[in-house]
Amino acid sequence: MTAFRILGGRPLNGEIGIKGAKNAVLPLLAAALLVSGEVLLRDCPRLNDIDHMLEILAAIGCQVRWEGQNIAIDAGNAAEHRMPEELSKRMRSSIFMLGPALARFGKARFSYPGGCEIGLRPIDLHLSSLRAMGAQIIEERGHIYCSGKLIGAKIHLDYPSVGATENIMMAAVGAQGDTVIYNAAREPEIEDLAAFLNACGAEIKGAGQSSIEIRGGTPLKACEYVPLRDRIVAGTLLVGAAMTGGEVFAKGARAKDMQAVLQKLSEMGCTIGMEEGGVRVRGPKALKAVRRVETNPHPSFPTDMQAQIMSALCVARGSSVVVENVFESRFGHAAELCRMGADIQIDGKIAVVRGVKRLYGAKVVSRDLRGGAALTLAGLRAVGETIVTEVELIDRGYERMEEMLRCLGAGIERIETEE
Numbered sequence: 001m002t003a004f005r006i007l008g009g010r011p012l013n014g015e016i017g018i019k020g021a022k023n024a025v026l027p028l029l030a031a032a033l034l035v036s037g038e039v040l041l042r043d044c045p046r047l048n049d050i051d052h053m054l055e056i057l058a059a060i061g062c063q064v065r066w067e068g069q070n071i072a073i074d075a076g077n078a079a080e081h082r083m084p085e086e087l088s089k090r091m092r093s094s095i096f097m098l099g100p101a102l103a104r105f106g107k108a109r110f111s112y113p114g115g116c117e118i119g120l121r122p123i124d125l126h127l128s129s130l131r132a133m134g135a136q137i138i139e140e141r142g143h144i145y146c147s148g149k150l151i152g153a154k155i156h157l158d159y160p161s162v163g164a165t166e167n168i169m170m171a172a173v174g175a176q177g178d179t180v181i182y183n184a185a186r187e188p189e190i191e192d193l194a195a196f197l198n199a200c201g202a203e204i205k206g207a208g209q210s211s212i213e214i215r216g217g218t219p220l221k222a223c224e225y226v227p228l229r230d231r232i233v234a235g236t237l238l239v240g241a242a243m244t245g246g247e248v249f250a251k252g253a254r255a256k257d258m259q260a261v262l263q264k265l266s267e268m269g270c271t272i273g274m275e276e277g278g279v280r281v282r283g284p285k286a287l288k289a290v291r292r293v294e295t296n297p298h299p300s301f302p303t304d305m306q307a308q309i310m311s312a313l314c315v316a317r318g319s320s321v322v323v324e325n326v327f328e329s330r331f332g333h334a335a336e337l338c339r340m341g342a343d344i345q346i347d348g349k350i351a352v353v354r355g356v357k358r359l360y361g362a363k364v365v366s367r368d369l370r371g372g373a374a375l376t377l378a379g380l381r382a383v384g385e386t387i388v389t390e391v392e393l394i395d396r397g398y399e400r401m402e403e404m405l406r407c408l409g410a411g412i413e414r415i416e417t418e419e
């Protein structure tokens, strides 16, 4: 089993380059199925989820290869509409293939993506939207069979789901006629997908706002693209600077994508620098509590930063309330933080965090990707040695997190443990 061994007490200091975002690159890989010619995505992170998506693309006939940090995909010979069962079951993001596969082949077969550690993650909005575009969808014993010619439609989402908005956008580009998505997700990754598709020749307007208009049927041609930088990786490192009283410059991060997080860090007493080419955070001597952090769809506070900010609030002066509205069980890290001396009380989707003077090194378990990152940050701040196990979960979203942190001066190493 892989773990991080962290020796706490050293501030994070320095500059770090931020790579492409996992959550931007995954839908771009699926979208490459719609393009004739080779797509080149520059400066992507090397993560298992991305390799799994590339395996899915290869299994249906695409040519894929890493060239250093770039990924090249040529979907010219793709012909298989059945997604490989094990990979599509294991990986939730395989659902992104649904829209492009339907648009490309007129049919698609999937395994239902499995449950997940942060709560039920239904795909009903993906399916009902594609049905509204004319797809016939049969759900049978863990499999999803889709077929039909896609036709542009007006779709109103009950909830601004990121994945559903992305899936509809990709399906709509390959559909006949125009599509409008109302109550669309407004995350920066949506704008990035639209920018990529438009660079390939699509006509998408309004991405980043609540209504997105997509002209169907425009042929997509080869393009080279630099995906959006990872605002969550940047945010995690900047919270690390805040917690350890250090100063970090996240090169490539865009302040406008991170307003809600930077606002909270500022309320906690950090000095924020929104500079040309990146974002800088300097932590104060002592962090202050905030009245409330509440996760909601963008531009509100992102659920993917909830665990990390909670970790910082554990050592702030005073009490804070954290409300998780997006996923129903995303407080797995709280019990582990308490093992390090934090004072957190959970009631449903609300956590009350009373700041303590010190956290103490302990052996703790990552319960999910962002929760594991939050425990790692707590370890940087704690007195003594912390062991964070189940690092494989952290690896899903951070390319060698320990190396990034070591570059910034942290005492952290990757180790193999017995149990």
Ligand code: UD1
Pocket: 022, 023, 024, 026, 093, 120, 121, 122, 123, 124, 125, 126, 127, 159, 160, 161, 162, 163, 164, 185, 189, 302, 303, 304, 326, 327, 328
């Ligand atoms: C994406 C991100 C994830 C982030 C999340 C919220 C990727 C690969 N993942 O996930 O890191 O935490 O956005 O910002 O980009 N829902 C339904 N029905 C659906 C779809 C979603 O009820 O068909 C619900 C979910 O249960 C959840 C909420 O909508 O409560 C948010 O989900 P969604 O925005 O779709 O998140 P993902 O796209 O899965």
